[in-house]
Structure formats: C-alpha cells, structure tokens
C-alpha cells in the first residue's frame with residue numbers, strides 16, 4: 001500500500017441526486033453512512049463506504065477518526081466578492097448607492113498589492129472557517145487583485161473560479177477599465193491561471209449596466225477564443241438596476257436578452273441573484289444550461305427582493321442553481337447562514353403565493369418547491385452548486401474519483417440553546433438514520449453558523465480546525 005494513502009472515519013452525509021426530483025421523499029437523493037471510511041490519495045477519494053467493508057480493503061492505511069461530527073462535502077459558494085471582505089455589513093442604502101458609497105472606494109484599494117495580499121489571507125481564512133472549499137469570485141478591475149486571489153488560493157490548494165472584473169461605466173473613471181485593456185489583461189490572466197493547478201478562469205463582466213456595448217463585445221470575443229472558461233456576472237438583483245439595464249440596452253426586451261445578444265448565456269454562465277427574472281427568463285436559463293446563483297443573505301440585507309426558488313426548481317424548466325454569500329452584500333461567509341436565509345425567503349414567497357398579493361399566481365406545486373428542507377439546502381451548498389458550475393464531475397459528494405474536499409460539522413455547537421434542541425433528535429452517540437442526520441442538519445441550518453464548522457479539509461488535508469472554546 002502506498003504511503004500517500006490516508007483515511008477519515010466518521011458519519012458521512014452527501015447527496016447523489018437532485019432532491020427536488022423526489023418531493024416529500026427527498027431522502028431518496030441522499031446517502032448516509034453512520035460509520036464510514038473515506039480513503040484519500042493525492043487529494044482524491046479512492047474508496048468510500050462503511051467502515052467494516054472499506055477497512056478490510058485498506059487495513060494498513062492510517063486513519064483520522066472524527067467522532068461526534070457529521071462529515072459533508074465541502075461547501076461551494078457560487079457568488080462572492082473577494083474585495084468586499086472588509087466591508088461586509090455596511091449600513092444603509094440599496095444596491096446602487098451602496099456600490100457607489102461603500103464598495104467601489106474599498107475595491108479601488110485592491111490595486112495595491114500589499115493590501116490585496118493581506119485581504120486574500122483574511123478572505124480564505126474566513127471561507128475555510130465557514131466550511132467553504134470552492135468559490136466562484138469576483139475580483140476588481142485591477143489585475144493585481146486577480147493575481148493575489150489565485151496566489152492565495154494556490155497556497156491553500158483550493159479549487160476556485162475567478163477573473164478580472166470588467167466595468168467601463170457607472171463607476172469613477174479611475175475604477176473603470178477600457179475594453180481594450182480588459183481584453184489584453186484577461187488574455188494574459190487566462191494564459192497564466194486557467195486550469196493551472198485547481199484554478200479555473202471566469203470571464204467577468206461585472207453586470208450589463210456597468211458594461212458598454214464595446215465591453216460586452218470584448219466578452220463575446222473572449223468567450224469565443226476560450227470556450228472552456230466560465231462567465232460570471234450579475235442579473236436582475238434590484239428593480240432600479242433592471243430598469244437601468246433596459247434603458248442602456250433598449251434593443252433588448254429583457255435583462256437576459258442582453259446576455260443572449262452577446263452570446264454569453266449557456267453552459268458555464270452564472271449570474272448572481274435573478275430576483276426579478278420573468279418566467280420566460282427562467283425558461284431560457286434552463287434551456288441553455290446557464291446557472292443562477294441564489295444569494296438570499298444579500299437580497300435581504302440590501303432589500304433587493306425574494307428570489308423565486310419554487311419557480312427556478314420547476315421540473316419543466318429546472319434551472320441550475322448554486323447558492324452564494326455575495327459578500328459584502330451578504331453579511332456572513334458561511335453557507336450555513338445563507339441556507340437559513342434561503343429557507344426564510346422560501347417561506348415568505350409562500351405567503352405571497354397564498355395571500356392576496358400574488359394570489360392570481362397561486363400554484364401549490366411551486367409553493368411546495370419553495371420549502372427548503374435540509375436535503376434541498378445542503379444539495380444547493382454541495383452537489384447542486386457543483387452541477388451549476390459544471391464541476392459535478394470533480395466536486396459535490398463522496399463518489400470515488402472526486403476531489404477530497406469536505407467539512408466536519410459539530411451539530412451541538414453554536415448558540416447556547418443548540419445542544420438541547422438537537423438532543424430531541426438523537427443522543428450524543430450521533431444519528432443512526434438518514435432522517436436523524438437530516439434533522440440535525442436542519443437544526444444547524446436554521447439555528448447555526450460558522451461555530452458549527454469543526455474542521456474543513458481541502459484536497460485531502462485538514463485546512464482549518466476550530467479552536468476549542470474554554
């Protein structure tokens with residue numbers, strides 16, 4: 001047996017399929033191994049199953065035992081802004097004022113390499129402490145920020161997607177980048193980083209409102225020249241922004257039509273938010289294989305609106321969906337908090353569907369799809385996010401051959417009330433069934449935060465361990 005093999009023993013929970021396919025029977029999409037063994041070699045999962053069965057095949061492998069933990073695939077944040085780490089939780093204002101007053105001035109500091117390096121250390125520390133092992137990130141219009149993002153990601157061994165951010169209007173001149181410079185720098189950064197180690201590159205027009213026709217045309221050209229790169233952007237976050245998009249692109253009948261016009265909508269395209277998308281726009285996302293990143297922390301923090309989760313998960317036009325913190329519009333790094341807010345958005349949507357506000361659209365099936373139980377929630381944070389980003393061949397669950405990124409959750413940690421709340425599900429020996437595991441996980445999702453993240457493992461190695469509380 002090669003010395004590079006090692007193993008982790010514990011209780012494992014992952015998703016093998018989309019739980020929205022099994023309404024009321026979501027456990028069919030999940031796998032729970034109460035006493036499991038994960039064998040890792042060179043950062044990849046090489047064997048997985050019950051301890052009894054797998055340990056017979058790997059009797060000499062050193063084992064790390066994680067009792068009292070639920071081990072899940074590493075969380076995936078599909079939409080986060082690296083240069084907004086320090087301004088999370090900025091007071092007041094809706095999207096466009098908030099961008100001008102808080103965000104652009106902070107992002108301009110990332111042209112300074114020393115500042116960007118320090119920020120990158122904080123950013124990745126905060127991600128790992130929240131259980132995030134993969135993110136798709138915005139940087140700034142300065143290549144320095146993209147370079148320092150990838151340098152720190154490489155030091156941590158993390159799989160990440162990022163790219164230089166293109167913006168050439170509705171921002172101060174010193175923050176804008178010309179389409180020519182954006183094209184040249186993006187080409188250089190793709191050549192340096194794309195598919196190097198675990199890096200992937202996203203061509204990143206910040207949002208259509210902030211991009212002229214020339215900038216969007218450059219993105220079309222870059223996508224044609226680099227079809228295996230991702231596209232990362234925003235769409236329909238806020239009603240004022242939607243109106244502005246229509247004013248800037250009068251020949252496009254809706255916001256999605258702008259990205260269609262420039263040939264960007266399709267596989268490996270992700271747009272954050274999509275709060276105000278019409279049914280027709282959801283359908284076009286579904287048909288082209290484009291993804292939406294649902295960012296409920298941010299949507300509530302900035303008062304942007306309620307994402308129609310039940311509409312996006314319509315089996316007739318199922319949209320690829322990830323979840324994102326949207327730091328710093330979102331005010332917490334961990335997907336545990338994102339799921340809590342996602343649950344609440346679903347609940348509020350159902351009040352809209354059932355009440356007088358939107359009664360004409362009452363649809364019992366859509367209301368059911370708005371309900372975010374633990375199976376659906378942790379699917380979005382793991383395999384669903386991987387599927388949205390076209391990474392489900394590499395990430396998202398414990399299937400053999402995938403990359404060994406995972407998180408060990410302490411279901412008793414967090415607020416003082418948690419331990420007694422969880423004790424109604426099972427004793428300290430831990431869950432014995434998939435339903436008990438899901439009940440504990442719902443407790444984590446509804447009442448927890450990054451204190452529930454005991455350990456985060458990246459590429460088969462422990463990258464974060466919570467300090468014991470005294």
Ligand SMILES: [Zn+2]
Pocket residue numbers: 079080081234272326329
């Ligand atoms: Zn964003």
